[in-house]
Amino acid sequence: MLATQTERLNFSNVKNRPDYPDFLDIQIQSFQDFFQLETKSDEREAEGLYKTFMENFPITDTRNQFVLEFLDYFVDPPRYSIQECIERGLTYSVPLKARLKLYCTDPEHEDFETIVQDVYLGTIPYMTPSGTFCINGAERVVVSQLHRSPGVFFGQSFHANGTKLYSARVIPFKGSWIEFATDINSVMYAYIDRKKKLPVTTLFRAIGFERDKDILEIFDLAEEVKVTKSGLKKVLGRKLAARVLNTWYEDFVDEDTGEVVSIERNEIVLDRDTELEKEHIEEILETGTKTILLHKEDNSTGDYAIIHNTLQKDPTNSEKEAVEHIYRQLRNAEPPDEETARGIIDKLFFSDQRYNLGEVGRYRMNKKLGLDIAMDKQVLTKEDIITIIKYLIELINSKAEIDDIDHLSNRRVRTVGEQLSQQFGVGLARMARTIRERMNVRDNEVFTPIDLINAKTLSSVINSFFGTNQLSQFMDQTNPLAEITHKRRLSALGPGGLSRERAGFEVRDVHYTHYGRLCPIETPEGPNIGLISSLSVYAKVNALGFIETPYRKVDDGKINLDESPIYLSAEEEEGMKIAQANIPLDDKGNIEAERVIARLEGDFPVEDPKNVNYIDVAPNQISSISASLIPFLEHDDANRALMGSNMMRQAVPLLRVDSPIVGTGLERQVASDSRVLINAEGAGTVEYVDANMVTIKYDRSEEERQVSFDSDSKSYNLIKFRKTNQGTSINLKPIVKVGDRVERGQVLCQGYATEAGELALGRNMKVAFMPWKGYNFEDAIVISEKVVREDIFTSIHVDEYSLDVRDTKLGNEELTNDIPNVSEEATKDLDEYGMIRIGAEVKPGDILIGKITPKGESDPTPEEKLLRAIFGDKAGDVKDASLKASPSLNGVVIDKKLFERAIKDKRKRAQDKEDIARLEVEYDAKFDDLKAVLVEKLFNLIGGKTAQGVKNDLGEDILPKGKKYTLKMLNSVEDYTHLTQGTWTTDDELNSMVADLIHNYKIKENDLQGNLRREKFTISVGDELPAGIIKLAKIYIAKKRKLKVGDKMAGRHGNKGIVARIVREEDMPFLEDGTPVDIVLNPLGVPSRMNIGQIYETVLGWAGQKLGRKFATPIFDGATLDQINELTDEAGIPRFGHTHLYDGGTGDRFDQPATVGVIYMLKLGHMVDDKMHARSIGPYSLITQQPLGGKAQFGGQRFGEMEVWALEAYGASSTLREILTVKSDDVIGRAKTYESIVKGEPMPEPGLRESFNVLMHELKGLGLDIRLEE
Secondary structure, three states: OEOOOOOEEEOOOOOOOOOOOOOOHHHHHHHHHHHOOOOOHHHOOOOHHHHHHHHHOOEEOOOOOEEEEEEEEEEOOOOOOHHHHHHHOOOOEEEEEEEEEEEEOOHHHOOOOOEEEEEEEEEEEOEOOOOOEEEOOEEEEEOEEEEEOOEEEEEEEEOOOOOEEEEEEEEOOEOOOEEEEEOOOOOEEEEEOOOEEEEHHHHHHHOOOOOHHHHHHHOOOEEEEEOOHHHHHHOOOOEEOOOEEEEEEEEEEOOOOOOEEEEEEEEEEEOOOOEOOHHHHHHHHHHOOOEEEEEOOOHHHHHHHHHHHHHHHOOOOOHHHHHHHHHHHHHOOOOOOHHHHHHHHHHHHOOOOOOEOHHHHHHHHHHHHOOOOOOOOOOOOHHHHHHHHHHHHHHHOOOOOOOOOOOOOOEEEEOHHHHHHHHHHHHHHHHHHHHHHHHHHOOOOOOOHHHHOOHHHHHHHHHHHHHHOOOEEEOOOOOHHHHHHHHOEEEOOOOOOOOOOOOOHHHHOOOHHHOOOEOOOOOOOOOOOOOEEEEOOOOEEOOOOOEEEEEEEEEOOEEOOOOOOEEEEHHHHOOOOEEOOOOOEOOOOEEOOOOEEEEEOOEOOEEOHHHOOEEEOOHHHHOOHHHHOOOOHHHEOHHHHHHHHHHHOOEOOOOOOOOOOEEOOOHHHHHHHOOOOOEOOOOEEEEEEOOOEEEEEEOOOHHHHHHOOOOOEEEEEOOOOEEOOOOEEEOOEEOOOOOOEEOOOOEOEEOOOEEOOEEOOOEEEEEEEOOOOOOOHHHOEEEEHHHHHOOOOOEEEEEEEEEEEEEEOOEEOEEOOOOOOOOHHHHOOEOOOOEEOOOOEEOOOOEEEOEEEEOOOOOOOHHHHHHHHHHOOOHHHEEEOOEEOOOOOOEEEEEEEEEEEOOOOHHHHHHHHHHHHHHHHHHHHHHHHHHHHHHHHHHHHHOOOEOOOEEEOOOOEEEOOOOEOOHHHHHOOOOOOOEEEEOOOOOHHHHHHHHHHHHHHHHHHHHHHHHHHHHHHHHHOEOOOOOOEEEEEEEEEEEEEOOOOOOEEEOOOOOEEEEEEEEOHHHOOEOOOOOEOOEEEOHHHOOOOOEOHHHHHHHHHHHHHHHOOEEEOOOOOOOOHHHHHHHHHHHOOOHHHEEOOEOOOOOOEOOOOEEEEEEEEEEEOOOHHHHOOOOOOOOEOOOOOOEOEOOOOOOEOOOOHHHHHHHHHHOOHHHHHHHHHHHHHOHHHHHHHHHHHHHOOOOOOOOOOHHHHHHHHHHHHOOOOOOOOO
């Protein structure tokens, strides 16, 4: 029989909804593109890690004698599995190795041979199949960052006097920012790195437009006139566009060298804008100038007045003066020589080393300015600068538009891969510096690449990124939805992004380009609102980092439904008219309506279908996963929908799960893409099932068996009660039986908030909306005792407690059950290592792990150490350092683990050698067996065929052409893993089978190699533990939490509340047929909150329960009121769920009918057990001596200023004095109070409070000498 899955009745009207992309693509694909491990080394794209290596290599020494070149990189398999890393507190990482080539270019070092070596560069955290990183035993997620795209941005601001100021800012990928801006006097300045300002014309002179003539010609502003007497007479009365200079050279003798040096001198004869008059003609002729520049006579030059004003402000007259002026501005010093001064601008903007716009920056610049500069030219060009200035002048003259900074074409996503590339760039640049230094030091001696490289450099950069970066976050693992949402999150915060304080309203607001790209609903409440958002369901991130969303093309009012959707970025969508997905279409894809509402940028015109360019692919394309899981979202207010989508992430996985009767159809995809369940890898039959394991025998063809080294059957271990980051538990149970047929992709288990392959965060509950004796006032919830009795909202939480054993100065600590001064009763459950037994019930104060640690005032002398070693420790020399259960801990021990390092002594070393030798013999036999299987399979495939010439990596002939394949010949090949060149036979199909066979052999051999390495490591080192720790003991305790008064519950529509009363089943309101409801909600919670979706859900849920069916009502495309009414009539229940209820206490009918139905409720992570806290005495703050605050610190409740007023108002002076002194920071008074309570004496008088002393010290710090006088 075939294992079943839930079929939902879908209310959607939209035809041809495309499949959702893989929800974790943004993480997994980005990481794969970064590492490119699947790609052959010669086919790798210039991106990610490969690109970073290419940018930093080759490395040469300062004299260019030695060159270190990069050839390739590869990784070894990880030493531990993900689960082992989590248990041991290690990082799941792979060793990165690079193949480097070192050679000498200097003919004097002829004896230096070229060396090619594989060099270890450190271990690099590796992404798990579910898109997370395991760092120091904790699963973390690297969140994608939404930041300003590199490129040019045009903006405007207002001066205090009301003048409009315009600016153009060029933001590169790396390098200095440059900004061009106008001021109130209509002069244009260039700002370099936001600090130094210089007239734009000075910059023009520095980049090669030396004379006024060159600058004016750029903008076609001047007319050149030859200097002759008659020529000048013709232009009398016109204005000069450029200065007339008298230039001469002065010679002087350099004191240091004695050389004669010429210096150019300039004198201004006539300034700009001088009107030419007769007396000027002689002056001009005397200067010997060949030509002069005059303003053009037409009016079009008025737009460019700013250039003339800027020239007027420009203090420089030549390129030399300009570069020196810029050098002085930037460096605050005189330039040592002309060459250095010239180099500064080149280095800043025109050098590949210092400046890079990136591919994105170049693309945006070309697009914005209409340029056609090659994509690989990623530095600024003169053309860029000129075009930017021209655009800015158009802006000043209102002929161009300013940029919208919040438009998604101006913001891009930095995914995991890009963030890692950046970190690798930093690490490799540091490494390159040390390599260069080491090369320079080693002059003549022979050295190898390994001698040059320090692996710690790279590791430390990468580890600090994963450990401390704001975007590397501890994964939210409450339930599968929380995981998947965290991985799809986009943050505008983080390094290079915004800060909470500086982010204004505009950045946080919803922009029209968010449509189909970022969810307008799901964002946190509080200070981060709008800065952290979620990717929409269909959205993808393209190669340049811009978010794209799919549309279907509309041609002349017709849609081709068979074509796949087209993905557009926000920029490509500009100017397009886009219709909604739910407009009526006929079977051929023609739009039936005469007029349709479309979207055009931020507007909603009503259009003829022929004018529409695109149509949405689905109505829920606008929202994220969380929001798409809320049925009838279209009937909820956005604020409540926001709360609903955020609270679904806090739902605790329950012991008994139940998928919603009213879903949206997305539940299955979320569960499968979250990668928590186990799916069948192909068609087959279930062979064996128990609580821990499922075995499937797969159907395989003879060809598949030929190339595989695995048997047909495969076993899958199910996760049992694994602790998550948030302390909830993952526990999977099989849902198939022996003999069931399974298909590819079919789900084999359920659990961890999933049921039959669908997301199941809560339970379907019979609900009545009515008041109940005031107990559901202000959103409180009344619940039936049946819910507690039947474990409907019971969840299991797992806590991990660990204790490490260190090597102290006084001797080693020890795990033991022999603890001084502890009763036998207290240690009855401990084993010989002091660890509590599995299955023991734990109560507050119980010993979980017994540990003793040496105590002593001073270090023991060598003699004492010897005596101790002979006669053993005296009991008095150790103290109890056991781990005890905290005050709120009640539960059952479900697992325990002990990790220890191998102890090194002579006997142990000898034993290790024997063990390793035995292990190597064992593994040699395994390798031989594997090779024998390979040879046998190869012979079955190609035995008797003629070889076509097979070569290894180095091009050596291994199986020469023309010979027939025999067993002997195939056995003679030593290493099959490097046979990469040539062809095996003339049959292409056989060749591809042989390639698959050898590929599978490589995988199998690598696995064996990895196992051998791991077992050798375990023998010689033991368990890998952090430095200074000898042993690590871990205890896992499970707590079964039933629903209690004080627990927080919520629906999916933002309808949250606290359980106020658990009522006996017989006292709950009941229906006419005697069925009591499970939960009573306050009807006043609905109208003001405007989340009517919950009422729709309630009514449809009841119909579904009666009919035994489940529904999918996709958002904005769900069930209509008429459809719901049809179903309620079919189910025989009243329309709108209006029903008369009866009082459980008296049996009387309530006056008015109430809305009754079935609603999906969740239990949230805010449970009363985690919040209940009481303290009598506990820790005090060191300085103020006041009790600490908070449950985690076992702190007290703050009695603040307003509470003091309350006691003053009551005149409760003694109580108040007690609270402010002996219960708080009167240190001596506290001790005396304890004594008097113990002895039964009256309370003492309070003394001086510590806060008074603090005040005294603060005043002394101000230099005031204060004395207390009796």
